[in-house]
Each structure stands twice: as C-alpha cells, then as structure tokens.
Amino acid sequence: MTPKILIIGACGQIGSELTLALRALYGNEQVIASDIREGNEELMRSGSFEILDATDKNTITSCVRKHKITDVYLMAAMLSATAEKYPDKAWDLNMNSLFHVLDLARDKEIRKVFWPSSIAVFGPSTPKRDTPQQTVMEPSTVYGISKLSGERWCEYYFKNYGVDVRSIRYPGLISWKTSPGGGTTDYAIEIYHKALQQGTYECFLGKDTVLPMMYMEDAIRATISIMQADAQSIRVRSSYNLAAISFDPEEMAETIKEHIPDFTISYAPDFRQKIADTWPQSIDDSSAREDWGWKARYDLKTITADMLSNLQSLV
Numbered sequence: 001m002t003p004k005i006l007i008i009g010a011c012g013q014i015g016s017e018l019t020l021a022l023r024a025l026y027g028n029e030q031v032i033a034s035d036i037r038e039g040n041e042e043l044m045r046s047g048s049f050e051i052l053d054a055t056d057k058n059t060i061t062s063c064v065r066k067h068k069i070t071d072v073y074l075m076a077a078m079l080s081a082t083a084e085k086y087p088d089k090a091w092d093l094n095m096n097s098l099f100h101v102l103d104l105a106r107d108k109e110i111r112k113v114f115w116p117s118s119i120a121v122f123g124p125s126t127p128k129r130d131t132p133q134q135t136v137m138e139p140s141t142v143y144g145i146s147k148l149s150g151e152r153w154c155e156y157y158f159k160n161y162g163v164d165v166r167s168i169r170y171p172g173l174i175s176w177k178t179s180p181g182g183g184t185t186d187y188a189i190e191i192y193h194k195a196l197q198q199g200t201y202e203c204f205l206g207k208d209t210v211l212p213m214m215y216m217e218d219a220i221r222a223t224i225s226i227m228q229a230d231a232q233s234i235r236v237r238s239s240y241n242l243a244a245i246s247f248d249p250e251e252m253a254e255t256i257k258e259h260i261p262d263f264t265i266s267y268a269p270d271f272r273q274k275i276a277d278t279w280p281q282s283i284d285d286s287s288a289r290e291d292w293g294w295k296a297r298y299d300l301k302t303i304t305a306d307m308l309s310n311l312q313s314l315v
C-alpha cells in the first residue's frame with residue numbers, strides 16, 4: 001500500500017530534503033508538507049502544504065483526517081543550543097508534539113510514525129568511543145533529556161499499544177540546501193559558507209572536538225530505509241544508533257584547504273563547547289546494520305567536495 005504522508009516540520013534542515021525525497025519516491029500528491037511557516041520555493045511548489053503548529057493537537061488531527069494520512073514524520077524540534085536558552089519551550093515542543101502523534105497512532109488515526117532522536121541522548125558518563133546501542137544514558141542538556149524521554153515513550157507506546165514507531169539517533173547532519181538552526185554541530189555547515197564567502201572561519205568549538213557526523217543524503221536514505229523495513233525487522237523501538245564519520249574541526253578545515261588553499265580557521269569556543277564535551281566521539285551502529293541493512297556512503301572528503309561545489313553553484 002502506498003503511504004499517504006504528513007511531514008511535520010517540513011521546512012527545517014532535515015524536513016525540507018526529506019519532503020522532496022519522499023515526493024520523488026511516492027509521488028507529489030502522496031506527501032503533505034507542514035510547518036509553522038512556509039518553506040523554500042521548491043518545497044512549496046512541488047506539493048500540498050499546510051500551516052501547522054506541532055504543539056496543537058487539534059490542527060494535527062484535522063490535517064490527518066483531511067488528507068487521510070497513514071504515516072507521520074515528526075521532524076519539528078528545538079535543537080541543543082537553542083533548547084539551553086529556552087528550556088520550557090523546548091520541552092513543550094519536543095515532548096508534546098510527540099505525544100500528539102503517538103496518541104494519533106494509538107487511536108488508529110494513523111498507521112506509522114517516524115520520530116528523530118539524536119546522539120544528544122548520551123551524556124558525560126556514556127563511553128565516548130564506539131558508543132553502544134545500549135549503554136549508560138545520563139544526558140545533561142535540555143534537548144538530550146527531551147530526546148531520551150521521547151525514546152522511552154516511543155518504546156512504551158510500541159509495547160503497550162502496538163504503535164509502529166521508528167526512530168534514529170541522528171549524529172550532526174551536514175547539508176547545503178537548508179541551514180540548520182540552533183544545533184551544536186552546526187559549525188560543520190557554517191564552515192563551508194564562510195570558507196567560500198570570506199576564506200576564513202572562527203569556530204565556536206575547540207580544534208580537538210571530535211563528534212559523530214553524517215551527510216544529509218545518508219541521513220535521508222537511512223530515514224526512508226527504516227520506514228520501509230518490515231515491522232518484524234525493527235527490533236529496537238526506542239531509537240537506533242546511526243553512524244557515518246567522526247572528525248574534529250581541524251580535520252574538516254584540512255579537507256577544505258585541499259580546495260581553497262588559503263583557507264584559515266581560528267577557534268573561539270563558546271557555551272556550545274560544554275554541550276559537545278558531553279557527547280560521544282563515535283557511535284557503534286551495528287544494530288541498525290544488522291536489523292535493516294544500514295550502511296553510510298559519504299566520507300569527509302566526499303562531503304567537502306560535494307558541499308563546496310553545491311554551495312558554489314548557488315552564488
């Protein structure tokens with residue numbers, strides 16, 4: 001059966017690319033994009049769009065009924081750095097939107113849910129290298145606490161109400177089409193913009209800060225694969241570890257210098273350093289590989305070449 005999809009938070013960094021990928025896969029009329037405000041021209045032009053506040057259950061329910069939605073991808077969230085500034089708002093958005101969608105699935109209004117988690121579920125007491133699927137999880141950020149709570153609720157709704165919810169712990173995501181907002185890993189995108197515009201970048205994380213990262217193409221492929229997998233193969237109903245590459249800002253700068261030899265980087269760590277220091281450096285994603293055949297394709301050199309050429313073509 002072809003799904004009828006609603007994407008909540010379709011204009012964000014992941015949502016905008018996911019919407020286009022799902023429209024290409026299932027047909028424009030099968031994918032309804034929604035967000036609190038309108039998005040880029042390609043997204044608005046290619047299919048239906050609804051203004052929708054992810055914290056408003058009535059509007060979500062009406063939209064689901066109006067379009068006879070079967071699958072919801074809930075991409076709206078407040079990311080780590082912004083959430084530290086607005087803890088109440090972050091908790092309200094990140095948790096209530098999830099309850100609204102899980103309740104719709106429990107009440108059989110929809111069939112399937114995708115909900116993004118993050119490496120932020122891990123904390124300072126988690127093993128930093130090859131962080132296992134199941135390990136100590138004591139996140140110390142508002143965002144991380146909301147994501148870990150969300151994971152527990154996803155598993156609870158699966159076990160107690162049979163809700164088919166699927167989730168991935170995204171690492172930092174690198175993309176050129178839509179900018180992220182308010183993340184700790186955002187330096188890995190800003191750096192390319194500044195390298196092209198000014199030839200130099202002042203990084204808000206220190207030079208040795210190794211974090212797990214992934215190119216958006218890989219993240220979109222993972223999202224679609226987990227949603228297409230047979231329900232029986234999804235053995236983790238909290239959220240799957242997902243990995244591609246790990247590097248620090250200095251290594252990233254080196255790959256940029258291969259294309260822009262005069263590029264320089266300097267460091268002025270701010271409050272985001274404290275957040276990054278609590279996260280893992282690399283992730284063991286063997287469960288995702290075994291259960292639904294996940295494998296990353298992009299390495300740092302390929303990402304840098306692709307980012308620079310795509311950003312250049314926009315000017």
Ligand code: AKB
Pocket residue numbers: 079080081117118119120143170171172173182183184185186
């Ligand atoms: C952030 O930096 O907050 C996000 C994330 C790792 O979930 N990119």
